[in-house]
Amino acid sequence: MLRRLIAFRSVLLASGLAVLTPTLALAQDGGVNGANTAWILTATALVLFMTLPGLALFYGGLVRSNNVLSVLMHCFAIACLVSVLWLVAGYSIAFGSGGALNQWWGGLDKAMLAGVGMDTTSGDLPESVFFMFQMTFAIITPALIVGAYPERIKFGAVLLFTALWLLLVYAPVTHWVWGGGWLADRNVMDFAGGLVVHATAGTAAIVLALALGARKGFPGDVSPPHNPGMTMIGAAMLWVGWYGFNGGSALAADGAAGMAITVTHISAATAALTWMLVEWIKLGKPSLIGTVTGAIAGLATITPASGFIGPVGALAYGIVAGIVCYIAVQLIKQKLKIDDSLDVFAVHGVGGILGTLLAALFASPALGGFGYGEGMTMTSQFTVQVIGVVSVVAYTAIVSLIIIKVTQAVAGLRSSEEEETMGLDLSEHGERGYSL
Amino acid sequence: MLRRLIAFRSVLLASGLAVLTPTLALAQDGGVNGANTAWILTATALVLFMTLPGLALFYGGLVRSNNVLSVLMHCFAIACLVSVLWLVAGYSIAFGSGGALNQWWGGLDKAMLAGVGMDTTSGDLPESVFFMFQMTFAIITPALIVGAYPERIKFGAVLLFTALWLLLVYAPVTHWVWGGGWLADRNVMDFAGGLVVHATAGTAAIVLALALGARKGFPGDVSPPHNPGMTMIGAAMLWVGWYGFNGGSALAADGAAGMAITVTHISAATAALTWMLVEWIKLGKPSLIGTVTGAIAGLATITPASGFIGPVGALAYGIVAGIVCYIAVQLIKQKLKIDDSLDVFAVHGVGGILGTLLAALFASPALGGFGYGEGMTMTSQFTVQVIGVVSVVAYTAIVSLIIIKVTQAVAGLRSSEEEETMGLDLSEHGERGYSL
Amino acid sequence: MLRRLIAFRSVLLASGLAVLTPTLALAQDGGVNGANTAWILTATALVLFMTLPGLALFYGGLVRSNNVLSVLMHCFAIACLVSVLWLVAGYSIAFGSGGALNQWWGGLDKAMLAGVGMDTTSGDLPESVFFMFQMTFAIITPALIVGAYPERIKFGAVLLFTALWLLLVYAPVTHWVWGGGWLADRNVMDFAGGLVVHATAGTAAIVLALALGARKGFPGDVSPPHNPGMTMIGAAMLWVGWYGFNGGSALAADGAAGMAITVTHISAATAALTWMLVEWIKLGKPSLIGTVTGAIAGLATITPASGFIGPVGALAYGIVAGIVCYIAVQLIKQKLKIDDSLDVFAVHGVGGILGTLLAALFASPALGGFGYGEGMTMTSQFTVQVIGVVSVVAYTAIVSLIIIKVTQAVAGLRSSEEEETMGLDLSEHGERGYSL
């Protein structure tokens, strides 16, 4: 049962938007809507593109030149590993019907896609398409965490941590929010993954950064990003791919998808300009890396709200995201001296949490939003959002910490100092990034 | 009212093509066609991809290594700025119904997307989708102008010029041609932006290049492109994205879109081969940069005609584009010694104008084209095309010049000689492109 | 007549899958299905993206830094040349109805797209869309061969070989398998090009590598890949684009497309992990280049089977592809000392052949597959697959050899030793890859 779609639709219906033009005429019960399928196939490709190579490049440009390949490798290997695990059990845990325990997880009925053929549907999409679309979300979430640990982690630890984390954190939380679990039952609003993707990844990132310790030389003496242009290319690809991420989360080619990409885009643009201005005023120069980081902050922040708020709300989201995430970066790195190296928590964690909370506000029709679910008000919705944030962050932090301890015991976490000096490209993978 | 679609459809109908297979069965008045929506959502992502990162890379590879980030920054910041302005007023000026002044602009009724919700439609698309699709065109047009001024412009000038230019040049001209303005009334043919995009950008580029003056050392002693591979990657992305640009301009997933991408592709391929051969014969070696520049020339040239001409016409377009744009580059740079640094006018301006004029010829069924609008003949159409070109170029040149003067007064145009020597990456943005 | 679609559908029907949800309600005889059109337009862009710039980057990163531009140029120029030839004759040879000789080729009826307008259809797609989709396959196939000859071939030879090979090898073989020729009549299974694309390209590659001779210094003393990150970016783009390649080969936005991208993705991920593990065990370190090569091997191998097998079969495909292609690389390069420089035969040839043969096995419902065509059994299907492989490989090898001899006589094959030492970027194209 596709609780996510249903939950979302019911939100719309309840808020008096029942007049949404019926584009679904073709889809009788169990029927496939070709237009929606065409769009979700496309969205799936777009979201895969966000990780391969978008995020890999975004992160790869920010590290030293002798660690660039290791970052690309982390993203690529995570994508492969998660894909297999998603088939084996992840999808079932997230989207299966868990029977008595359905509040907590989806069980293992759909493990190995048991019972899913060409003609199985999920809503008005072929289930294979829904499986794949969701898989691309499952891929990018642990890949986001890569930004916490570059330049010093063992490759084996990356794999083991990711595998456990996918099954024990990502899949259950997804079930809670989108798979018909206890947060879905409470009408939590998370359109495209503020909780499921960004809050979980950001929380795990900061826990991992603390467990792993800072890079040699941090904070005063680390090397500058070796290739800011690579980072910009990655950011651009993330932006384009985010159309599939947020627009695809409408699960239909309709006005909801159109409005989702509209607000997504406006938030990204506004946050980028905001971050740029902040730097210009505070540091005297607007930087490329700052500007593109602002765009990503704007994208992460609007993600949970992208189906519920209007264009004017998106402007507000962008401004808030640009300022708050900028401050968060300074706070965590400079004040708290935590080497969450590529600012995963400050950008994704803070952005995702912020966006989830603000959604309760900006969904209000008075602020240009599209309203609340049946029986919900701004206050009751905000309460649910707080419950969602607190429970997801706490669960993620605790389970991530346990997984880290296990990983440390089994595979070891951190490279030797000599390997770190040499760079992980050579020490872990035996390759060099550039022979120009 | 969506004059562009209507104008285009009427051209087809009038020319006896009324038998176009009705793919629109689902779309009653005000209804949304899911299939068309799916395709235009995709096309929107493709056209955004043209600028971010396509065009940025295409241009970034052509400059010195200490200016690469500034070029990426120009493209990225322009994309952000235009997005916000498009919401604030640009879209309304271009596609609003301007009341008494509708011949000239669309007014401010739709500013901030006033009155546009999830279920508002434009033709058989959600209006949010149409808004976004058009926004990606509004982004790339001023981004094309970046090629005129790299390596020597102040960043503040880029922003101010772009903002004014979008609202005072791009948005009104778009209204004239696609928004129901005076050129649309005269049945001017511009399928995807020969006038609206390429002629305006090219004209502004050459005016700006003249106002700004040449780079230090031009023409004898400028540095060669620092990364031709980056330029090729950008060109490839532009090509792929152009399927969305021209194919999306059909505003439907049908045979018109299919034929548009067919002729677009053929023109690009032919122009690339033509430019390559010209170089091979004239200079003894076919270069990568020349070949990919030829492809872009072929794409720009066919853009206005891509809904009106057939595959054989596309071959002719490609050959003409390859030769004429090659000559234009030599003429402007070597003969006239104008430092339109990355040849925006020679490739886009000349290509867009050429393609607009030739459309009157090659739309003829005798040349494999799909005919003219009601009551139009080759001669009358050609006259309209000439009027379109002359008025758009003249208007753009004059208003751009005024904007440049204002920008110079307010923000200053040109970096100091020392900053230029150091490169804009460090002097304007405080970053370095490569720390290998 | 669209034999490929029909052949495929009949396979499905015959195997009791007739209950495939009817997404095609809109498409009466000769009618266009908008949803399918939207998806195939998208898939066309995705497959073009595989070559421009995906494959170009994948190969470009593997060569020396003074040959990177020449590799990009090969891919770009091949794309342009093939596009024009596809219009001129290739499409007609492949998909025309060849009359009496239809078993062997499609004739020249459709040369220059004669008789194809906006409203011409192919199945329920506009024929222009089908033409374009197939063109992107025709582009990538000879572009794959680029991996056999980098760093030492004359550019003129690349063009001449490609032109002849497209018309004499690719187009006829496509007709045999997908255009209604003799192999289609025998119900050969090749969903997306194991025979048509990968076996032909791989075979031609090894013949060409033998004719051309090894690079100076091979095998002991060639330079390492100059930019493994570039290779990873290319691999990522190939992976994303492959959704269009295999998913688009369903020619519809339905469950068949969804299942095709599912198995494609799983095979890629599994093969990448397998190759990574093999390296880790054998060489002590898992490399980025190895891992991404594994992904490509997994993609090539599943291509012919991607419409016929299920997710569990895809896991098996991935494991086999990872191991077998790894061994093939060692065998050909280290044992046989053949300088198929970027392992085209070992990855694409071996993968494509393997996948074609295994399809007969894994299509079995007992192994989670979707069954055989009417009257076919596992044994009879396997026999047909063997006939397909043997005849396609033999034909390709012989005709490629003749074409090579002609090319050698007309244009010469190999650069001088001095040019090879200098690198083809400067010697053939007069450009340098990096001026950092």
Added chain:
Amino acid sequence: MKLIMAIIKPFKLDDVREALGAIGVEGMTVSEVKGYGRQKGQTEIYRGAEYQVKFVPKVRLDIAVDDDIADRVVETIRDTANTDKIGDGKIFVLDLASAMRIRTGESGNEAL
């Protein structure tokens, strides 16, 4: 013979080369180097964190010349590379025991 090794600012390279050409020095070998000295490197800021670039890009010229003109070469470099700003660089002179042109095997002044 002398080997003159000059460390100069990169943007002065073309001027120096031309000035030396004017006094008859046609050959030299150039390397990109990093200088430490009184002049400090640029500060770069990424995401609000400062990165002090400790080195300053410089260009090093190695020029083998006949004893006769060594002084004139030093003077010419001095005059052309001078901007009166910190970091203009240094000129070092070393004695050269011998020189040979690989192509011809000529040695001594003939080789330069």
Added chain:
Amino acid sequence: MKLIMAIIKPFKLDDVREALGAIGVEGMTVSEVKGYGRQKGQTEIYRGAEYQVKFVPKVRLDIAVDDDIADRVVETIRDTANTDKIGDGKIFVLDLASAMRIRTGESGNEAL
């Protein structure tokens, strides 16, 4: 005056620079070089084929100093750059005929 040319391991650069600063040497010129010697380069493996990287990345320091402190500079470099592992590098000392600061035209010890 002496010109001291030291070939050291790259990761020792910062330490050496600081140690030299401590004994009063404030200027030097640094280049990235490749060393051949007893220490062999890393082996890289791509798609199963071995690539023996014949060179080892090293850093070369050129430091012009007064005769007085030349020995101390050599000792300092020796002590700081030493890791007791093969490939630590070499220190070569050459006689410097003259030195000039481009900015001021000062020469001799004043120029350093």
Added chain:
Amino acid sequence: MKLIMAIIKPFKLDDVREALGAIGVEGMTVSEVKGYGRQKGQTEIYRGAEYQVKFVPKVRLDIAVDDDIADRVVETIRDTANTDKIGDGKIFVLDLASAMRIRTGESGNEAL
């Protein structure tokens, strides 16, 4: 001891290194440099505009050797790097005041 500094064509590097190995020279330091001289750089053409590349890529070898074999080293380089074409490069010889191996502190010939 002598410091031999040879500027050669890059593609001759491997040959020279092997030839020197054959006569017992096992250590050297290599840098990538740009040469100006009689040989002119390649002309590149981008979009029809000519770019004259003024420098020619060269490789510089610095080899410290015992006085005994200095001449043989020079001859060996000469013979191996020679292509009889313009731009083959130069060999310069400097006197070396002292040498030290950082790892062991050995000096003089022992250090080489």
